[in-house]
Structure formats: C-alpha cells, structure tokens
Amino acid sequence: MLTLLNRWRSQPGGPSNASAFIRVLESPKSSVSDKVLVLKAFNDWDVLVNTWFEVADALPAVEKLLDVTAFPEHSSAALLVSKVYFCLEQYERALEFALRGDFNVVPAPRVGLGNDAEYVNKIIETAIDTYKIMSQQGIAAPQQLRELVDKIVARNLDNREIWYVISLGFETTNLPMIEKAISAMPAELNVKNQTTLVETLNRVVNGAFDRSFRFKVINTVIKTYLKCPSPDMSKICECYVLTDNAESAADTITDLISRNLSTRSYQIAFDLYETASQGFLDRVLRRFEQQEQPADAKSMEKVHSILKGHETVKAYLDFYVRHNHTDSVLMEEIKENIRTASAHNALLISNGLMQYGTTCDDFLRNNLSWVSKATNWNKFNAVASLGLIHHGQEASAMKVLDPYLPKESVEGFGFKEGGAMLAYGLIHAKHGDATAMSTLAQWLKTAENEPVRHGACLGFGIAGLGSSSVSGYEKIREVLQRDEAVSGESAGIAMGLIMAGNLNQEVFNELKQYTVDTQHDKTQRGIRTGLACASFGLQGDAEPYITEAIGAKSNPMLRSTGICMLSMAYAGTGSPDVVRRLLEKVATDPNLDVKRYATIGIGFVLSKDPNTCLSYVSMLTEHFNGHVRYGAAMALGIACAGTGNMEAIGLIEPMISDKEGFVRKGALLSLSLIMCQQTDYTCPKVNGFRKQLLKKIGEKNEDSLVKFGAIIAQGLLDIGGQNAAVSLHNSDGQPDMGSMVGMMCFLHGWFWHSMHFFIALAAKPSCLVMVNENLKIPVLDYVCHANSQKFAYPPRAESKKDKDIKKVETVVLSITGKKNALKKAAAAEEKKRREAAAAAALHAAAQSSSSASGGAAAGAAGEDEKMEVDQQGKPKKEKAPEKDTKPIHRLCNPARVITAQRNLITISDPRSYSPMKPLYKGGIIVSDRIDKEREEKLVSEVVAQVSLPASSSNAELKPPQPFEINLTDY
Structure with a gap:
C-alpha cells in the first residue's frame, strides 16, 4: 500500500x-x-x-x-x-x-x-x-x-505579544489571562511595556466592564505600573477613585510632597475634588490626620484647602463673575410675553439657571413689582433661585439670604423660608462643610410647617450629596416618617442624595417598605428618585435590589423604581445587556411611567456613546405612545448633551410639532441640552432654535406646559451666563456622580417644578484657569488656532428702542399740487435763460453728477411742501462692526474655552509656564513657573456682588421737581 x-x-x-x-x-x-x-x-x-x-x-x-x-x-x-x-x-x-x-x-x-x-x-x-x-x-x-x-x-x-493577550482577556473578561500577561512583563519595564500598561488602564477605565472585574484589573495593573521609572500619578489616582481606595490616594499625595513635587500634588488634589465624592474626600482628609506631618507643612495646608473645595469654588466663582454674558434684554422680552402664573414661575427658575454662579441678581432687583406677584410655591422658587445665582458664594450665604430666613416665627405658610433653605443648599451644592450641614440640620429640626421642611430637606440633600453620612440620613428619615406628602417627597429624594453611590440592603429594605406602606404618591415618587440616586455606579452590586423591585408584578411604582435604579447603576457603562432589558420593558410593561423611564434610561446607559444611543432610540421617536416619544427625546438630550449632534437634532425637531404638549416640552428641553453652548460654526441650527423658543413663548394659543418648557430651555441654553454647559461626564470621560444625580432629579420636574434647579449640578464651567504654585491666577495669554467668530457668544437680542423704526409715509397736503405747478413753471423759465450761456457746462454736469444734483434739487424743492411725520424717530445708520477674519486669536487667563475649542488652545509663551496636565482637559490646571527670575503678574480678583436685596432697602425715591403749565396758548 x-x-x-x-x-x-x-x-x-x-x-x-x-x-x-x-x-x-x-x-x-x-x-x-x-x-x-x-x-x-x-x-x-x-x-x-x-x-x-x-x-x-x-x-x-x-x-x-x-x-x-x-x-x-x-x-x-x-x-x-x-x-x-x-x-x-x-x-x-x-x-x-x-x-x-x-x-x-x-x-x-x-x-x-x-x-x-x-x-x-x-x-x-x-x-x-x-x-x-x-x-x-x-x-x-x-x-x-x-x-x-x-x-x-x-x-x-x-x-512578547502581551497586548494581544490582554485584549483577549478583556473581551472574554478573563482576569487570570490578564494577570498572566502582566506578570510576563520583564522586571525592568521598557517604554513599550509602560505604554501597554497605560493602554490597559484606559481600556478598563473606559470599557463597559463589571465593577468587581474592573477593580481587580486596576489593582493588578497598578502594582506593576508603580514599578515604572516615572509613572503617571494622576492616572493612578484616577484609578484609586474608581476603586474607592481613598487611603492610597492620600498616601500618593503625601509621597509627592515629601519628594518636593508639591505642584503635581496640587493638580492631583484638584482632580480628586472634581471626580471624587464627598465621602471619598473626607476619608482622604482623615488619612492625612493619621500620618506624620511632612516637612513642607505649607504645601499640605494648600492640599487641604483644595480638597475641601475652597480653591475650586473660588476660581470658578471668579470665572463666572468675570465672564458673565447673560442677555438682560432677552429676559425682559420674555417677561413681557408672560401672562400666566406657570410662565412666571418658569422665568424665575430660568433666570436662576442663566445667572448660575454669576452673583448677578439685577433682573430680580429691576423687576421687584413683577417678582412680588409670585405666591405660594412660586414664591418658594423665586427665593430658591438666589441659591443658583449666588452658588459658590459660601462666605456671604447668610448675608444674601438673611431677609428670607426664618426669624423668631415663620411668616405665613413658610414658602419664603423654605425657598431660602433650598437656596442655602444650592449655594453649598456638593460642598456641604460641617458648618453648612449643622445649620441645615438645625433648620430641619425647628421647621414648623411643610414648605419649610420641604426646602430644608432638599437643601440638606444637595449640600451633603454623596457624603454617606449616617447621622444626616437619620435626620432626614425623621421627616419621612411624619407621613406628609410634600415633605415626604423631598425627604425621599434627600436620603438618596446623601447615600448617592452607596446603596445597601438596609437602606433599600427601609425605603422599599415605606413605598409599599405610604398612601402618598408624591412620597413614593420621591423615594423612587432617591433610590435611583443611591444606586449610581453600583452596576452588579445593585442587581439584587433591581431584580426585587422590577419583579413586583402588581406594583407599578416599584417597577418604575427598579427601572430608574437600573439606569443609574449602569449609567455611562454602555452595557448592551442593560439596554436590551430597558427596551424589553418599553415594549412589554403596561405602565406609562415604566415605559417613559425605561426609554430615558437608555440615554443614561449610553451617555458615553451618543451614536449607539441614536441607533437604539431613533425608531422610538416615532412610537405611537406619547410617553415613549417624550422618553426618546430626553434620552437623546442626555446622551448628546452639549455635542450639537445634527442627527439627534434631526430626530427631535419634528417632535416640536407633536400633538402631545408634554412631548413638545420634552423636545424643547432636549434640544436645549444638545445645543447648549453651540455656535453657528459648531451647530448651524442653534440660532434658528433660539428664535423658535421665543416664538413658542410668545404664542397666545400655545399650551402652558410647552411655554413652561420653552422658558426653561432658554435658561439651559444660556446657563451660567453663557459660560457653562451641561455635561454628564468629567474631564477624564468618567460618569460624574453630581451630574448624573442632578439629571435624574431634573427629570423629576415632570411631577414637581422645584426639581428643575437640580440641573445646575450637571453644569460644568467652560473655562481654562491656569494657577501657579501659590494657587494664584497669573497674567497669561493663550492662543486659539481658529477664528474668534467660530466660538463667540451668541448675538445679543435687540431692545425695542434699538430696532429700526419703519419709515412712515409722507402726508401730501392739497396745497402741494398748486405750489409744485408754480415752481415747475418758474424752473422752466430759468432753464431757458441759462441754456444759451451754459449749454456745454450743463451737458458735462449732467454726465458727472446728475443724480446728486437731482437729489439735492428734489430735496430743496420738497422741503416746504412735505409734512414729515415723526421725523425725530429715524435712527442714524451705524456701520456694522467688521468681522474678525484672523486665523488665530488670543485669550486671557482665566479664559472661556468651550469643548469644541479645547484641542486648539496653546500657551502663547511656552517658556513661561509648564502645565501639569494637557490644556485640552480644561478646568483648573496647576503650572510650574519656568523662569523664576522673571517678575510674575497676577490677575486682579473680581469682586462678587454681595448686597442685601433691594426689597430690604429703606431708601425712598425723591419726588420730581415742581413745574408749571401755562394753558393760555392752547
């Protein structure tokens, strides 16, 4: 064979x-x-x-x-x-x-x-x-x-194909495989291996992985990465935040200070304050107390100040006040179109959003009689809006709110006092120190009626966001157990705000049982929002609670609570399995709240990936159910916030004409989120949308709900004096707790108007603030490699006085015809006399200046014959300002730099300062001065507006001067 x-x-x-x-x-x-x-x-x-x-x-x-x-x-x-x-x-x-x-x-x-x-x-x-x-x-x-x-x-x-093995480990979530690949690296890591470790960290940080898997991979990578000759400590501390390792973050900062790298430690401290929760920061500070004091005590003192938020709040307050560009004329125009209490309430909230952090309350001062029309809960919101306007002005909070805070007894029903307590919480939002929290706790304890307790609960929750304070949670629980509808709603929300990102079995069981027992639907809805906030970022750790809530077949309130918890637990992860679960509820659950929240939840889960969200939600924008359409609009607004995504805008625009009023409102809010801080260059439809908002506000036959949404949408477009944008992620691209929680509470505005204030938690200043080693702002120029018109503020609205007055037709009197005939005959005789002597001259003049002489003659001839009406009303024509056509322009520190502009920014003199992180990250960047001998100039501080409200002033208007009228000539 x-x-x-x-x-x-x-x-x-x-x-x-x-x-x-x-x-x-x-x-x-x-x-x-x-x-x-x-x-x-x-x-x-x-x-x-x-x-x-x-x-x-x-x-x-x-x-x-x-x-x-x-x-x-x-x-x-x-x-x-x-x-x-x-x-x-x-x-x-x-x-x-x-x-x-x-x-x-x-x-x-x-x-x-x-x-x-x-x-x-x-x-x-x-x-x-x-x-x-x-x-x-x-x-x-x-x-x-x-x-x-x-x-x-x-x-x-x-x-030595290590990255291939690590990638396979990520795709199969095989931790031993990743550990084997990392351990196979040589003891002395070369540049390629260091790059591989950084890519591994980026992959695990930005990927949609289970929380426990992520923690284990990060801890494995960091152990090896720390062996590198010069590891990126900022990246490592970012990972410590993700793994909730506050102690290691504190040790890293202490180590940098001991190695005379104080400037780098300051930058890490700023980044920690931006990305970490209050509970995490408190643990870092407690860790410092347990350590031996470093030799450089001044540097550690500065780190303490940064981690407590003092430096960040001060820098952002300076930026908002310095660059405030709120359009006061636009506000007046909206005010003139308001005829209902609902629209009045909306404009008060919108004004607070527009002036967020600017300390400018001129609109309220200049319209005191109009503001005084607010009654009951509108009065509550009017006072609460001061908290947005004076956000960050913590030292002067009591002075600003003193006229409204309770004295010996509460006036009336306490709407003014309750609004003041919420305002106090908004001033200290995400930054409630011991003094602020004790003040709010005392107000909460002595509150005598429901509006006051309502404002105190919300203020306490927003100031203590993410603190996980057990004592604070227990204080709010006492209000919940009073079994009142309005204060119970705020208590449920506040409990979730305090425990944000830290839900446990005891809290879940307690709030779930109370949802079943109470008869107040407002309280049930507040607990739903609170549990959603407490579930933020827990991913698989929240699955037992989510499964139990969604499994309540006979209780739609618990099912919708489970959907909200699912959305927040996986917010920003992009998990396709979670999206499929949400879509299943959209299709099968008969309850409208469940359908709406399930659709909105897709936007939360896919907030990192707008294009994927578009592919999932595009068909839902044409759904037969109005609640699903509203949810689709808001999902796109959440996922595409601040991007100017034209495809999303194209899907939402037809919904502005939807038959359901609440869908039209949702479309307007969604578009304002997407077009926030966009220009004609980045989003060609933004100016048209601004005109459409004013049209909706002014239409007499438009639904009041739509007008309310249009006014709030205008506030979102210009939030922070047109110097902020709504963003659900921090500068590192990670889901931001404050922003996600703020957006979830903002959605609660469907049921309660006061919750619209919470969107300010998602507002990020569009700034680039360079500070030196002393945490002062130096005089410094940046170069933006683009034309200044591309990223400029939107044009201001024109006041009525500035608008061109239409020319009034001239009134021709009956005698005019006779006078014209006589003058024409005289002109003809004069012409004949001059023809012989000056024929040639007239012929030349006719060719050179016939039009000019003819116009002058006509003007002279008609001067006595015409009676001009309203002659003084003609405005003088002014030359239009010349457009800047330069390919680059300069910006001064601190600068307004929007997201689309960040990659185009450089320092004008690279030899002056060395930043601790790339400029495209934005925010506050610490820098080392390269030339120590050169004299350093500092930016002068801006004085924020701190004064008592105009209503408390005792000044009286002076009477007019006496005058006499003689009627004998009339």
Missing part, C-alpha cells in the same frame, strides 16, 4: 483520482494499517489540495473511524475531517474536529502554497471567536477549547 501511495503522489501533475484509496477507507475489509497509511497520505496538503472534494464524499466513513475504540489513529482521522471541512468553508465544524485531533498551533514549516499556515490561522481565529462568544454568554467552554486557547496565549507570550 505504501508503494502504491508513493507512486500515486509522485505522478506528473500531482495526485488525482483518489477513488481507489477512498474505497480503502470505506471498506470494512481493509486492514487498519492500510487505513492509517491512507489517512496520513491525505493529511498532506500536497495531496489534499487536489483531492479534498473526493474525500468530502467519504467523510461519513472517516468519521466512523473516530467511534472505533480500537482504531489507533483517531487524531489523524479527526484532523483529516477538520481539513476537509475547512476546504468546505464550514469553519465551526473544522474547529470541532481539530479539537479532537492532534492540532498544532504552530504551522508546519513548508515551501509552496502555505495551505497549512492558512488552515492553522483560520482554526485559531475560529477558536478565539467561539471562546469570546461563549464567555460573553456565560457558557463554560469545553476543556479542549480552553486548552487550545491556553496554547495560543502561551505562543503569544513567547513572542
């Missing part, structure tokens, strides 16, 4: 017509040794390339050999079957039999067509894909497949 095979293989043109040898495999009379020889011959690619289509007909016979226990060459038979299936392009079957055969990961060295290499690579590719799919679906891979993957991984590690 062997001789026949050799002759057949060596025949000219290669082997062909293999039917005789195939019969050997099929015949039961053939000897085992002959079958083995034939199998080995066919396994050679030189033979199989020309005969695989004949062998394919005999596959059943070859597969039967695998079932014969006594057959010695099972591996050869399985390998032949695998290769034939490979030729048939049935790769899954080829992998199945390759695993049963003696499959070699490394292709055999050959010369020629390289079929073996092609086969091996395809089997490896199919094996990896199958392993990924099974891992993602939670199916245990068979032992043979795991062994093959281990061989592939070992081969890659031998070839």
Whole structure:
C-alpha cells in the first residue's frame, strides 16, 4: 500500500483520482494499517489540495473511524475531517474536529502554497471567536477549547505579544489571562511595556466592564505600573477613585510632597475634588490626620484647602463673575410675553439657571413689582433661585439670604423660608462643610410647617450629596416618617442624595417598605428618585435590589423604581445587556411611567456613546405612545448633551410639532441640552432654535406646559451666563456622580417644578484657569488656532428702542399740487435763460453728477411742501462692526474655552509656564513657573456682588421737581 501511495503522489501533475484509496477507507475489509497509511497520505496538503472534494464524499466513513475504540489513529482521522471541512468553508465544524485531533498551533514549516499556515490561522481565529462568544454568554467552554486557547496565549507570550493577550482577556473578561500577561512583563519595564500598561488602564477605565472585574484589573495593573521609572500619578489616582481606595490616594499625595513635587500634588488634589465624592474626600482628609506631618507643612495646608473645595469654588466663582454674558434684554422680552402664573414661575427658575454662579441678581432687583406677584410655591422658587445665582458664594450665604430666613416665627405658610433653605443648599451644592450641614440640620429640626421642611430637606440633600453620612440620613428619615406628602417627597429624594453611590440592603429594605406602606404618591415618587440616586455606579452590586423591585408584578411604582435604579447603576457603562432589558420593558410593561423611564434610561446607559444611543432610540421617536416619544427625546438630550449632534437634532425637531404638549416640552428641553453652548460654526441650527423658543413663548394659543418648557430651555441654553454647559461626564470621560444625580432629579420636574434647579449640578464651567504654585491666577495669554467668530457668544437680542423704526409715509397736503405747478413753471423759465450761456457746462454736469444734483434739487424743492411725520424717530445708520477674519486669536487667563475649542488652545509663551496636565482637559490646571527670575503678574480678583436685596432697602425715591403749565396758548 505504501508503494502504491508513493507512486500515486509522485505522478506528473500531482495526485488525482483518489477513488481507489477512498474505497480503502470505506471498506470494512481493509486492514487498519492500510487505513492509517491512507489517512496520513491525505493529511498532506500536497495531496489534499487536489483531492479534498473526493474525500468530502467519504467523510461519513472517516468519521466512523473516530467511534472505533480500537482504531489507533483517531487524531489523524479527526484532523483529516477538520481539513476537509475547512476546504468546505464550514469553519465551526473544522474547529470541532481539530479539537479532537492532534492540532498544532504552530504551522508546519513548508515551501509552496502555505495551505497549512492558512488552515492553522483560520482554526485559531475560529477558536478565539467561539471562546469570546461563549464567555460573553456565560457558557463554560469545553476543556479542549480552553486548552487550545491556553496554547495560543502561551505562543503569544513567547513572542512578547502581551497586548494581544490582554485584549483577549478583556473581551472574554478573563482576569487570570490578564494577570498572566502582566506578570510576563520583564522586571525592568521598557517604554513599550509602560505604554501597554497605560493602554490597559484606559481600556478598563473606559470599557463597559463589571465593577468587581474592573477593580481587580486596576489593582493588578497598578502594582506593576508603580514599578515604572516615572509613572503617571494622576492616572493612578484616577484609578484609586474608581476603586474607592481613598487611603492610597492620600498616601500618593503625601509621597509627592515629601519628594518636593508639591505642584503635581496640587493638580492631583484638584482632580480628586472634581471626580471624587464627598465621602471619598473626607476619608482622604482623615488619612492625612493619621500620618506624620511632612516637612513642607505649607504645601499640605494648600492640599487641604483644595480638597475641601475652597480653591475650586473660588476660581470658578471668579470665572463666572468675570465672564458673565447673560442677555438682560432677552429676559425682559420674555417677561413681557408672560401672562400666566406657570410662565412666571418658569422665568424665575430660568433666570436662576442663566445667572448660575454669576452673583448677578439685577433682573430680580429691576423687576421687584413683577417678582412680588409670585405666591405660594412660586414664591418658594423665586427665593430658591438666589441659591443658583449666588452658588459658590459660601462666605456671604447668610448675608444674601438673611431677609428670607426664618426669624423668631415663620411668616405665613413658610414658602419664603423654605425657598431660602433650598437656596442655602444650592449655594453649598456638593460642598456641604460641617458648618453648612449643622445649620441645615438645625433648620430641619425647628421647621414648623411643610414648605419649610420641604426646602430644608432638599437643601440638606444637595449640600451633603454623596457624603454617606449616617447621622444626616437619620435626620432626614425623621421627616419621612411624619407621613406628609410634600415633605415626604423631598425627604425621599434627600436620603438618596446623601447615600448617592452607596446603596445597601438596609437602606433599600427601609425605603422599599415605606413605598409599599405610604398612601402618598408624591412620597413614593420621591423615594423612587432617591433610590435611583443611591444606586449610581453600583452596576452588579445593585442587581439584587433591581431584580426585587422590577419583579413586583402588581406594583407599578416599584417597577418604575427598579427601572430608574437600573439606569443609574449602569449609567455611562454602555452595557448592551442593560439596554436590551430597558427596551424589553418599553415594549412589554403596561405602565406609562415604566415605559417613559425605561426609554430615558437608555440615554443614561449610553451617555458615553451618543451614536449607539441614536441607533437604539431613533425608531422610538416615532412610537405611537406619547410617553415613549417624550422618553426618546430626553434620552437623546442626555446622551448628546452639549455635542450639537445634527442627527439627534434631526430626530427631535419634528417632535416640536407633536400633538402631545408634554412631548413638545420634552423636545424643547432636549434640544436645549444638545445645543447648549453651540455656535453657528459648531451647530448651524442653534440660532434658528433660539428664535423658535421665543416664538413658542410668545404664542397666545400655545399650551402652558410647552411655554413652561420653552422658558426653561432658554435658561439651559444660556446657563451660567453663557459660560457653562451641561455635561454628564468629567474631564477624564468618567460618569460624574453630581451630574448624573442632578439629571435624574431634573427629570423629576415632570411631577414637581422645584426639581428643575437640580440641573445646575450637571453644569460644568467652560473655562481654562491656569494657577501657579501659590494657587494664584497669573497674567497669561493663550492662543486659539481658529477664528474668534467660530466660538463667540451668541448675538445679543435687540431692545425695542434699538430696532429700526419703519419709515412712515409722507402726508401730501392739497396745497402741494398748486405750489409744485408754480415752481415747475418758474424752473422752466430759468432753464431757458441759462441754456444759451451754459449749454456745454450743463451737458458735462449732467454726465458727472446728475443724480446728486437731482437729489439735492428734489430735496430743496420738497422741503416746504412735505409734512414729515415723526421725523425725530429715524435712527442714524451705524456701520456694522467688521468681522474678525484672523486665523488665530488670543485669550486671557482665566479664559472661556468651550469643548469644541479645547484641542486648539496653546500657551502663547511656552517658556513661561509648564502645565501639569494637557490644556485640552480644561478646568483648573496647576503650572510650574519656568523662569523664576522673571517678575510674575497676577490677575486682579473680581469682586462678587454681595448686597442685601433691594426689597430690604429703606431708601425712598425723591419726588420730581415742581413745574408749571401755562394753558393760555392752547
């Protein structure tokens, strides 16, 4: 048999017509040794390339050999079957039999067509894909497949292809594989390995991974990354925040100060204040107290000041006040179009958003009689809006709010006092120090009526956001147990704000049971929002609570609570499984609140990936159910906030004309979120949308709900004096607790108007503030490599006085015709007398200045004949300002830099300062002064507006001067 095979293989043109040898495999009379020889011959690619289509007909016979226990060459038979299936392009079957055969990961060295290499690579590719799919679906891979993957991984590690193995570990969420790849790195890490570790951190930080898996990977990577000669400590501290490792973050800062790297420690402290919760920062400060004081006590004192928020609040307050660009004329125009209490309330809230952090309350001062029309809860909101206006002005908070705070007894029903307490919380939002919290706790304890308790609860919750204070939680719980509707609603929200990101079994059981027991739907809705806030970022840790809530078949309030918890627990993760669960509830749950919140939840989960959100939500914008359409609009607004995404705008614009008023309101709010701080250059539709808002506000027949939404939308467009933008992520791209929680509370505005204030938690200043090693703002210029018009403020609205007055038609009197005839005759005679003497001169003049002389003559002739009406009303024509066409422009520190502009910014003099992080990150950046000998100039501080409200002033208007009128001439 062997001789026949050799002759057949060596025949000219290669082997062909293999039917005789195939019969050997099929015949039961053939000897085992002959079958083995034939199998080995066919396994050679030189033979199989020309005969695989004949062998394919005999596959059943070859597969039967695998079932014969006594057959010695099972591996050869399985390998032949695998290769034939490979030729048939049935790769899954080829992998199945390759695993049963003696499959070699490394292709055999050959010369020629390289079929073996092609086969091996395809089997490896199919094996990896199958392993990924099974891992993602939670199916245990068979032992043979795991062994093959281990061989592939070992081969890659031998070839130093570490990043490939790490990527495979991420795609299959295989922690041991990632640990094996990292441990395979050499002791002395080179630049390539350091880059691999940084990429690993970026991948795990930005990817949609389970929380526990993320923590384990980060801890594994950091242990190795710290061995690098110069690790990025900012990146490491970012990871400490994600893993909730406050102690290591504190140790890192202390170590930097001890190594005379104070400037870098300041930058890390600023970043921690921006990204970490209050509870995390408190643990960092407590860790400092347990350590020995470093030699550089002044640097540690500055770090304390930064982590307590004093420096950030001061810098942002200076920026907002310095760059305030609120359009007061626009506010007056909106005010003139307001005819209802609802719109009056909306403008008070909108004014607070527009003036957020600017300390400018001129609109309220200049319209005291109009503001005084606010009654009951409108009065509550009017006073509460001062908290937005004076946000960050913590030292003067009591002075600003003193006229409204309760004295010995509460006036009336306490709406003014309750609003003042919420305002106090808004001034200290996310930054409630011990003094502020004790003050709010005292007000809460002594509150005598529901509006006061309502304002105190909300103020306490927003000031203590994320503090996880057990004592604060218990104080709010006492209000909840009073079983009042309004204060119960605020108490449920406040409890969730305090425990944000730190939900536990005890809190969940308590609030869930109270939801079932209470008869107040307002309290139930407040607890729903509170539990959603408490679930932020917990991912898999919140699954037991979410499953229990969603599983309440007979209680739609608990089901909607579970949906909100699911959305917040996975906010910003981009998890496709969570999105599928939400879509399932949109389709199957009969409750409208569940449908609406499930649709909105898609925006929270996919807030990092607007394009994916568009693909999921696009069809829902045309859903037959109005609540789903509203949810789709808000989901797009959340996911695309501040991006100016034209595709999202195109989907939402038709909804402005929806038949349902609440859908039209949602469309306006969503568009304002998307177009916030956009220009004609970044979003061509923004100016048209601004005009559309004013049109909606002014239309008499428009629904009051839509007008309310349009006025709030205007406030969102110009939030922070047009110097802020709504963003749900921090500068590192991670979901921001304050922003996500603020957006969830803002959505509660569907039920309660006062919750619209909470959107300010998601407002991020569009600034670039460079500070020196003394935390002072130096005089410094930036260069923006783009035309200044591309990122300029929107044009201000024109006041009525400035608008062009239409020209009034001239009134022609009856005597005018007679006078015209006489003057025409006199002009004709004069013309005849001059024709002879000056014909040539007149002919030349006619060609050079006929139009000018004719116009002057007409003006002179008509001067006495025409009676001009309202002659003084004609405005003087002014030349339009010339547009800046320069390709670059300069900005002064601190500068207004919007998101689209960040990548275009550089320091005008790179030799002056060395920033601790890239300028495109924005925010507060600490810098080292390069030239220490050069004199450093500092930016003069801006004085914030701190004064008592105009209503408290005792000054009286002076009477007008006396005058006399003589009527004898009339």
